[in-house]
Amino acid sequence: MVIKVENLVKRYGDLIALDHFNMELHEGEVLGLLGPNGSGKTTAINCILSLLKYDKGNIEIFGKPMSPDAYDIKRDIGIIMQNVAVFEELTVYENTDYFCGLYVTDKKKRRALVDEAIEFVGLKDFKKFYPKKLSGGLLRRLNIACGIAHKPKLIILDEPTVAVDPQSRNNILEGILRLNKEGASIVYTSHYMEEVEQICSRIIIMDKGKTIAAGTKDELKSMIKAVEKVTVEVYQPNEGVLTGIRSLNNVISAEFDGEMLVVKCGKGSHNLMMILEHLKANDILFGKVYSEPPTLNDVFLEITGKELRD
Amino acid sequence: MFAHIYLYRLKCIVRDKQVVFWTLLFPILLAVLFEMAFSNITKGEVFKEIKIAVVDNEAFRKDIHFQEALKAVSTEADGSRLFDIRYASKEDCINLLKDGEIEGYIYCENGIHLEIKNNGLNETIIKSFLDDYQQTAATLQTVMAQNPEAMQKGLIDEIAKRKDYLKEVAASHSEPDTVVHYFYTLLAMACMYGSFWGLKEIYAIQGNQSAQGARVCAAPTQKMRAFAASLLAAVTAQAAIILIVLLFLIFALGVDFGNRLAYVVLTCLVGTVAGVTYGTFISILSHKSEGIKVGTLIGTTMLFSFLAGMMYDGMKLIINNNVPILGYLNPVNLIADSFYALYFYSGTTHYSLNLMILAAMAVVFGLITFLVLRRQKYASL
Numbered sequence: 240m241v242i243k244v245e246n247l248v249k250r251y252g253d254l255i256a257l258d259h260f261n262m263e264l265h266e267g268e269v270l271g272l273l274g275p276n277g278s279g280k281t282t283a284i285n286c287i288l289s290l291l292k293y294d295k296g297n298i299e300i301f302g303k304p305m306s307p308d309a310y311d312i313k314r315d316i317g318i319i320m321q322n323v324a325v326f327e328e329l330t331v332y333e334n335t336d337y338f339c340g341l342y343v344t345d346k347k348k349r350r351a352l353v354d355e356a357i358e359f360v361g362l363k364d365f366k367k368f369y370p371k372k373l374s375g376g377l378l379r380r381l382n383i384a385c386g387i388a389h390k391p392k393l394i395i396l397d398e399p400t401v402a403v404d405p406q407s408r409n410n411i412l413e414g415i416l417r418l419n420k421e422g423a424s425i426v427y428t429s430h431y432m433e434e435v436e437q438i439c440s441r442i443i444i445m446d447k448g449k450t451i452a453a454g455t456k457d458e459l460k461s462m463i464k465a466v467e468k469v470t471v472e473v474y475q476p477n478e479g480v481l482t483g484i485r486s487l488n489n490v491i492s493a494e495f496d497g498e499m500l501v502v503k504c505g506k507g508s509h510n511l512m513m514i515l516e517h518l519k520a521n522d523i524l525f526g527k528v529y530s531e532p533p534t535l536n537d538v539f540l541e542i543t544g545k546e547l548r549d
Numbered sequence: 550m551f552a553h554i555y556l557y558r559l560k561c562i563v564r565d566k567q568v569v570f571w572t573l574l575f576p577i578l579l580a581v582l583f584e585m586a587f588s589n590i591t592k593g594e595v596f597k598e599i600k601i602a603v604v605d606n607e608a609f610r611k612d613i614h615f616q617e618a619l620k621a622v623s624t625e626a627d628g629s630r631l632f633d634i635r636y637a638s639k640e641d642c643i644n645l646l647k648d649g650e651i652e653g654y655i656y657c658e659n660g661i662h663l664e665i666k667n668n669g670l671n672e673t674i675i676k677s678f679l680d681d682y683q684q685t686a687a688t689l690q691t692v693m694a695q696n697p698e699a700m701q702k703g704l705i706d707e708i709a710k711r712k713d714y715l716k717e718v719a720a721s722h723s724e725p726d727t728v729v730h731y732f733y734t735l736l737a738m739a740c741m742y743g744s745f746w747g748l749k750e751i752y753a754i755q756g757n758q759s760a761q762g763a764r765v766c767a768a769p770t771q772k773m774r775a776f777a778a779s780l781l782a783a784v785t786a787q788a789a790i791i792l793i794v795l796l797f798l799i800f801a802l803g804v805d806f807g808n809r810l811a812y813v814v815l816t817c818l819v820g821t822v823a824g825v826t827y828g829t830f831i832s833i834l835s836h837k838s839e840g841i842k843v844g845t846l847i848g849t850t851m852l853f854s855f856l857a858g859m860m861y862d863g864m865k866l867i868i869n870n871n872v873p874i875l876g877y878l879n880p881v882n883l884i885a886d887s888f889y890a891l892y893f894y895s896g897t898t899h900y901s902l903n904l905m906i907l908a909a910m911a912v913v914f915g916l917i918t919f920l921v922l923r924r925q926k927y928a929s930l
């Protein structure tokens with residue numbers, strides 16, 4: 240077990256940011272913490288790192304209790320903060336070297352590590368650049384280089400792809416998977432469900448400081464009743480259509496989203512056919528038709544009654 | 550690890566153009582402005598030596614030390630002298646005083662006596678010269694028995710310095726040397742500007758002040774080691790800056806800091822430490838934005854400087870007369886007054902007191918910073 244968090248409670252005044260939050264990270268996993276803004280992801284990370292005081296709970300890392308002066312534990316952790324944490328006055332190389340130097344004292348060893356980290360995030364041509372001269376995406380990559388240069392066994396990334404161009408985003412996501420292949424266990428927080436689906440081997444969905452669901456993405460999706468989402472473009476949307484559709488077997492819900500009829504169906508192999516036949520039989524004109532498996536957003540929606548992204 | 554942090558922090562400091570401007574260039578520019586504004590004023594104030602007489606009797610002739618002392622303050626070695634002395638018989642002296650030819654006469658017989666007609670500044674100066682002499686002579690009495698030459702030398706040195714001081718008082722009766730005072734306060738203010746570096750350093754290692762600080766806190770680095778290295782980097786940089794400003798004042802603008810330069814430098818160093826720790830103290834006390842803290846530092850330093858007389862030199866006197874305690878709680882005043890004491894007073898009592906209070910302030914600021922910093926987890930980030 241790499242991280243074990245039990246019944247973590249954190250209050251900011253009256254606000255309960257973490258409400259008996261539980262989490263486990265196993266060796267070799269890429270664990271996703273998925274939740275909307277304000278759900279407590281960053282707070283959880285900061286508690287785990289012993290930066291924040293918490294009101295209740297137990298935190299163990301590498302099987303040992305975590306504390307601010309547990310230096311032997313800290314030595315093996317790499318963190319990438321939500322906010323870019325580099326010094327304006329230092330170049331790409333110097334920033335990476337400075338933070339790496341807090342972990343690795345041997346200069347020669349460090350030089351190799353720093354070079355490797357810079358190469359890893361694709362900033363080799365920018366070594367002498369100051370952060371001000373880097374674009375948002377490159378800056379995020381530097382932020383990552385500073386967190387991983389010392390080759391930690393546990394890497395915690397807090398929304399590393401916020402405000403990043405698609406190219407950097409892919410570079411970052413691939414990088415995380417590469418680090419994982421090289422042996423690091425990873426905690427990855429995000430409010431982008433696509434990213435989490437793409438790279439995480441296990442996912443914890445958070446809302447209001449609580450775990451609302453956990454498992455692999457397939458496990459999560461099978462937790463909900465709706466397994467298929469059928470969307471049909473209907474030319475004359477009206478209540479009668481909805482009532483008809485809702486009366487069908489296996490239909491869980493039906494709503495209009497503008498001209499689009501969104502129908503959620505339970506398990507069954509003929510859902511799409513059944514809906515289209517119903518429409519035809521009632522002389523309802525329709526255009527484009529889609530059928531998709533549910534997303535994590537649907538999981539979130541079904542459990543909390545609200546959208547993941549507001 | 551210590552050296553690693555120290556060197557990188559020093560790099561960050563040196564490359565921070567904005568703060569380097571405020572700590573280094575701003576005081577220099579201000580000094581140049583002062584120089585331009587004051588260059589006309591100073592030249593006008595010419596000291597007129599005070600005419601006195603000494604009764605040339607048996608007792609006076611025997612007192613070689615006193616003769617030497619008088620010689621020291623009445624020769625034109627440095628282009629000016631405190632007294633213009635005539636030696637005459639007692640009757641002549643009485644007549645000279647009556648005719649207003651002299652301000653007073655000195656008479657030796659079982660001690661040294663002064664006869665004057667009016668009560669004014671010049672009379673006060675003669676009197677304080679004699680008091681000084683007698684006091685110094687008494688203190689050095691024991692030395693005399695063993696080493697008469699030392700006595701002679703010490704006495705003359707003391708008196709020569711005292712002469713300069715008295716001359717200043719006399720020359721600018723209502724305003725004791727205004728100009729050096731402005732420059733001293735300016736340098737004192739520059740020392741306190743070291744607080745900007747203190748602020749910067751705390752920002753860089755405090756987990757609840759910056760993401761960089763949070764990263765440092767998450768690393769396996771002892772907080773105190775990081776703090777000590779950062780503090781040392783700030784002091785190093787600011788001490789170098791103050792040294793440059795001091796050299797500029799002395800060599801480019803010709804500001805006189807007296808001849809005890811080692812003490813002047815010591816004052817700068819203690820002032821620098823006080824400045825830097827003042828910054829760490831203000832920084833650690835509040836959670837507020839960096840802008841508010843910088844504002845607080847600029848505001849309080851300006852207030853300190855104003856109260857120490859940087860904008861209006863009479864301020865110092867007003868404070869001294871009405872709320873003297875304020876002078877001792879004002880770091881800018883303590884630093885400026887130390888320069889002042891070094892320049893004008895020969896002894897070090899006044900100077901040491903200032904420096905000790907200043908050092909105590911630095912210790913208190915540093916200690917509070919240390920205690921708050923030691924808290925290892927934050928209630929909020």
Ligand SMILES: Nc1ncnc2c1ncn2[C@@H]1O[C@H](COP(=O)(O)OP(=O)(O)O)[C@@H](O)[C@H]1O
Nearest residue numbers: 251256275276277278279280281282283929930
């Ligand atoms: N320093 C703070 N003071 C008060 N409330 C805070 C503070 N930091 C976060 N919060 C609140 O705690 C909740 C969780 O925030 P956070 O952990 O940042 O969420 P996330 O990272 O998932 O977006 C939010 O409601 C947020 O407003």
Ligand SMILES: [Mg+2]
Nearest residue numbers: 280281321398
């Ligand atoms: Mg967050």
